[in-house]
Amino acid sequence: xxxxxxxxxxxxxxxxxxxxxxxAAQMSRGLELLGQRFRVEAAPELFVASGFLxxxxxxxxxxxxxxxxxxxxxxxxxxxxGYGVMRMLSLLDADALRRDPKxxxxxxxxxxxxxxxxxxxxxxxxxxxxxxxxxxxxxxxAWLHRLLTDPEPPGEMPWSLSxxxxxxxxxxxxxxxxxxxxxxxxxxxxxxxVRSDGAVLLLEDIDEAPYAIDRYLTxxxxxxxxxxxxxxxxxxxxxxxxxxxxTTVDDPSPALAVISERLTALDLPxxxxxxxxxxxxxxxxxxxxxxxxxLDAGTMTLLDxxxx
Numbered sequence: 001x002x003x004x005x006x007x008x009x010x011x012x013x014x015x016x017x018x019x020x021x022x023x024a025a026q027m028s029r030g031l032e033l034l035g036q037r038f039r040v041e042a043a044p045e046l047f048v049a050s051g052f053l054x055x056x057x058x059x060x061x062x063x064x065x066x067x068x069x070x071x072x073x074x075x076x077x078x079x080x081x082g083y084g085v086m087r088m089l090s091l092l093d094a095d096a097l098r099r100d101p102k103x104x105x106x107x108x109x110x111x112x113x114x115x116x117x118x119x120x121x122x123x124x125x126x127x128x129x130x131x132x133x134x135x136x137x138x139x140x141x142a143w144l145h146r147l148l149t150d151p152e153p154p155g156e157m158p159w160s161l162s163x164x165x166x167x168x169x170x171x172x173x174x175x176x177x178x179x180x181x182x183x184x185x186x187x188x189x190x191x192x193x194v195r196s197d198g199a200v201l202l203l204e205d206i207d208e209a210p211y212a213i214d215r216y217l218t219x220x221x222x223x224x225x226x227x228x229x230x231x232x233x234x235x236x237x238x239x240x241x242x243x244x245x246x247t248t249v250d251d252p253s254p255a256l257a258v259i260s261e262r263l264t265a266l267d268l269p270x271x272x273x274x275x276x277x278x279x280x281x282x283x284x285x286x287x288x289x290x291x292x293x294x295l296d297a298g299t300m301t302l303l304d305x306x307x308x
Contacts, residue, residue: 001288002122004075004101006307007148011074013038014067015130017046017054019109020082022131027079029134034077037145041067046079053084060084061091068096075148080131081108081180089113089192094120103148103306105129107282108206111183114287115192118177125306126179126202126276127284136282144284147306154302157283160273161298164234165260167269169295174230176291176302178202180277185216188225197228200291200300201268203259204235204277210254213240217262231293232263232270233300236279269295 007013013034015027024047034040045063048055055063067076089112097120104110104117104124114124127144128136147154177194178184178201187193205213220226240255256272263270271293275281286306293300 001118002101003304003306003308004103004122006151007038007074007103009037009149011038012041012072013075013077014041014070014073015046015077015079016064016067017079018060018064018088018113019054019078019084020052020080021047021049021054022079023047026131030130030132033133033141034130037149041073052082054079057088057091061088064088065093065096068093068100068102071100073102075103075105078106078110078113078129080129081106081110083109085109085112086186086190089116092116097122105144105148105284107276108180108278109183111179111194112187112192114179115187115194118195118288119192123286123288123306125284126287128282132282140282140284147284147286149307151305151307153305156299156301159275159300161271161300162273163295163298164256164263164270164272166264167267169269171292171294172200172231172269173290173292174198174200176200176202176233176285176289177287179204181205181213181216182208184225185219188219188223193225196226199229200293201226201229201232202235202274202276202285203232204237205240206238206278208237208240208255210240210242210258213237213255214258214262217259221262221266226266226268229268231295232268233274233293234259234270234272235274236277238278271295271298271300274300
């Protein structure tokens with residue numbers, strides 16, 4: 001796998017919309033934050049909408065391919081998630097990414113894009129999309145800048161993690177991959193299925209009832225898609241509680257109970273509490289980086305940077 005070159009202050013960064021549409025108003029603050037360190041390219045085509053997509057498949061793929069093929073663009077950041085990335089993956093220019101590796105940043109539906117890039121041989125960043133930067137703490141924005149510009153491995157992450165489910169203790173090492181649970185499930189049996197062998201698997205999601213979380217995890221278990229995974233790292237499961245009428249509290253405990261039971265059936269040990277996903281935090285992490293999870297100490301250490 002190739003770790004792409006670092007992005008330098010003042011380099012050009014392209015913001016693309018490969019999934020759901022965005023408006024200029026939604027994007028203004030995020031583009032401003034990115035512009036504090038980089039020259040941001042957000043072409044008018046970014047704001048095209050076609051129903052629940054940011055333009056048809058050819059339009060979205062063309063926008064992305066132009067960024068891949070442009071030697072002056074040193075990173076590509078998703079404008080937002082939402083549905084649509086899988087529809088255009090077969091239209092993307094993997095050879096262009098291999099010829100000129102550059103970090104791709106995204107999460108949620110962007111898991112499909114990150115897995116596509118890994119299949120092309122280039123590692124990306126599981127991190128916040130441009131639209132969301134305005135609502136995240138300044139520390140998460142600064143951390144994304146750090147991952148894009150500094151090749152130094154992050155080391156031990158300053159997270160408060162706790163054991164979830166059964167499984168052995170000790171230390172587990174592996175490649176850090178995964179992300180949105182729905183995407184991990186629907187990518188199974190496609191050319192872009194996430195490779196879980198020897199992996200520490202990220203898990204997060206939003207607006208999924210506990211039974212649906214059970215469905216996705218059971219699908220992954222029954223399909224063998226999690227075979228060879230070393231451990232799981234559980235992030236936010238936002239608005240994934242019981243859907244009792246009148247309930248307004250966002251209680252993740254029903255979702256975490258399902259995850260605990262399903263991972264125990266797989267004998268996959270897990271740590272929960274990673275501040276990433278669709279919640280109030282979304283700490284960027286290098287996709288495919290070597291990492292070590294200490295299940296007894298409740299720590300996760302990144303041994304590789306996101307850029308070289």
